[in-house]
Amino acid sequence: MSIVVFAESSDNQFKKSTFEAISYAKEIGTLMGKEVVAVNISSIANSAELGKYGASKVLNCNNTDGFTSDSTSEIFASICKQIGASIVVVSNSYVGKSLAPRIAISLNASLATNVISVPDLSNGFTVKRGVFSGKAFAFVNLNRDIKVLAITPNSFEINANGSDCATESVSVNASPSKITINAVNKVTGKIPLTEAELVVSAGRGMKGPENWNMIEELASLIGAATACSKPVSDMGWRPHSEHVGQTGITIKPNLYIAIGISGAIQHLAGVSSSKTIVAINKDPEAPFFKSADYGIVGDAFEILPKLISALKN
Amino acid sequence: MKILVCISVVPDTTTKITFTDNDTTFNKAGVQFIVNPYDELAVTRALEIAEANNGTVTIVHVGEADSEPSIRKALSMGANEAIRINAIPVDAQFVAEEIAKIAQGYDLILTGRESIDYNGGAVCGLLGALLNIPSINVVTKIDYNSGNFTFDRDIDGGKETLTCAGPLVASAQKDLCEPRIPNMRGIMAARTKPLQIIEASVSNQAANYQSYSLPAAKGSVKLIDAENAGELINILKNEVKVI
Structure with a gap:
């Protein structure tokens, strides 16, 4: 056995x-x-x-x-x-x-x-x-x-x-599959979210999909996968495969950085097993700060460039 | 075209989860129950396919009488009939084995990707194996054309497009469709649609839920001054040592 x-x-x-x-x-x-x-x-x-x-x-x-x-x-x-x-x-x-x-x-x-x-x-x-x-x-x-x-x-x-x-x-005689695979499209060069050790995630606080370049840049500098909140995927700013939370995917990376996400109970459910959580939000009352290890109260559009430049130095 | 949709009934997503009886039982007090969100997608897409192909949609649920409002909701969305298998749904294998007994003769069987309470994501594959038909997990698109179903589905790090003839079972993922909201006529009609109740008969239980626990509470947050945000990188590098 x-x-x-x-x-x-x-x-x-x-x-x-x-x-x-x-x-x-x-x-x-x-x-x-x-x-x-x-x-x-x-x-x-x-x-x-x-x-x-x-x-x-x-x-x-x-x-x-x-x-x-x-x-x-x-x-x-x-x-x-x-x-x-x-x-x-x-x-x-x-x-x-x-x-x-x-x-x-x-x-x-x-x-x-x-x-x-x-x-x-x-x-x-x-x-x-x-x-x-x-x-x-x-x-x-x-x-x-x-x-x-x-x-x-x-x-x-x-x-x-x-x-x-x-x-x-070993060889095994199995019946041929009844399923025909027509196409496989893998996103290359990206870390699958469920397996990522580091995740940078952003929410509605980013104001629009055009602002995600800063999120992607921060993620690529530390080798993290990118994720998002439910409203962001519902509005089509990001693909639903990036949606973490109760009705998205549940992840447990070593580091989860949440930018412009308030921290609704449904979102927290999907990420609360992360080992270290960082919340960045301009609202000091955002519920995420109660579940985070580190927090920065401030505007993401001012904080992100500072983080990126600190990483580049 | 006969379609069977398996639904589970789960606590509303805003529910604060607590347990009673020495952490052995989920505390239902004050909890509002809903049709599992992924199962609503399955019901909606099943209805769209049935309507386009002169088909019927049957709802099946394993649960006790208190879940009937949720079954009626699925009927009010437009399903033709429902079956409730009367039992406490103790685990995914029990549920799948009960459903398998009534699941013969359908061209397409749909489930949600997972239930948001027990998150097993197993019923689709279990049913496929029990009925000896293909199972296709986490589908974001289903189309039907002259005997063949085509699917888009999520795979690890990407997407896959598949074709398969029925009968088969597939599990619904977000993006499949927008969940249908019942209209007044649907709600009225649902009251008199057939809801058959069958007693459960599986006895060889594969798993027992013994107890539950809640995640450990986080300590208080350490705030970093926004002016000095770069300090976060220093902390993550040198104190937490995570980057």
Whole structure:
């Protein structure tokens, strides 16, 4: 029985969230005395590096067809069954969340998504997961023998103490997907928001989409992803994929800088797990200041140039 | 064209979340419940597709009698009929297994991307696997043309365009459409639309919610003088060591 991790990749590279998932699996493996096997269903040939994060073996299943929920799940479930997976770990990404429920059904497993902690084994198998869109946490006991866990990015630290591991090729006969992928448009050179360690976010206080160049400049100087509040995405100033909050995406970066966002309860829900929060707002009564670690009361149009010039010096 | 839309009923987005019974139960006192916002998008788009293709829309919800006002809301938006599976929706797997029992025979099944209370985002994929049909998560566009559905969907760091024939299940993401607001005629008509109640029968529960906790409160904010805003960069670099 082993712990199996889905090694998610993008553009022929393993994702940072994969390293987190393997490190996470390794920690459970150490607790339970199980080995960690990473499964690489992609066209990446060289996967030995996954050993550094705690995998004792990587199974490579060459796949050049891209990810489809039905076919990739069938391949992955079949490998999980072959090697007798008792715990399956994926990242709580769009890919991971398409995969995890299908795997859970195939393996007759218990499923938990949005998981943010290593399981507590003192009384069964209990995981902590984010609920109410970041407003609370729940402790959930998983009852079935096999467990499928989707781990929230940035909730578990990468541990790269190991060394390269053995790799093996496997092939699986799966039915062709019923889904045809017509086009994939990835925004290149940008950090995906859910995985970003640093996020610069702005709201209506920026007055219009034409003023976002300052936000982008600040973000690029510190290597951050950009995000926005709900009104900003509703008005079409920014794409909805940047909307963080209760009805957008929930993030937990190491640093969240909120500029011209008042801090409504729905917005705070999506960002309050950030490790350090900076609020910049001209209204000293803005609710964000109650949830921030650092604050600057003032006009974003005066403060942003100061921050940018401080970074350039 | 037969479309099934799964809706959940969740606390209004402005709700302050608290727990009772030693943090084991969500405190419903004074909380206003609404149709999950993503599910409203699913209902709206389902209606648009059904109206253009001479189809019908059925609403399904797993919950107790107190969620009937929300089911009636979906009917007042224009859905033809509703099914309530009478049970406390204990977790996503329970909900999906209950829905799967009535979900045969639909060309398209829609859910929301996730419910804003339990945020599992799992019911779409679970239903796909239980019914052995494709599942397509987080779609921002659905079109139907002679037997095929085309989708735009969010992927990590971008977008994807897909084609798939029904039956299939997809989950609605923001941008899919503007949620339809019921008009008076719809509200009146909804009162007499069929709402069938079925008793739940799944017994092998996959997960138990044991307790809850709230995020730790932040200490007080350290204010930096706006005149000296550059100091923030210094703090983030040298004290917090985050950049």
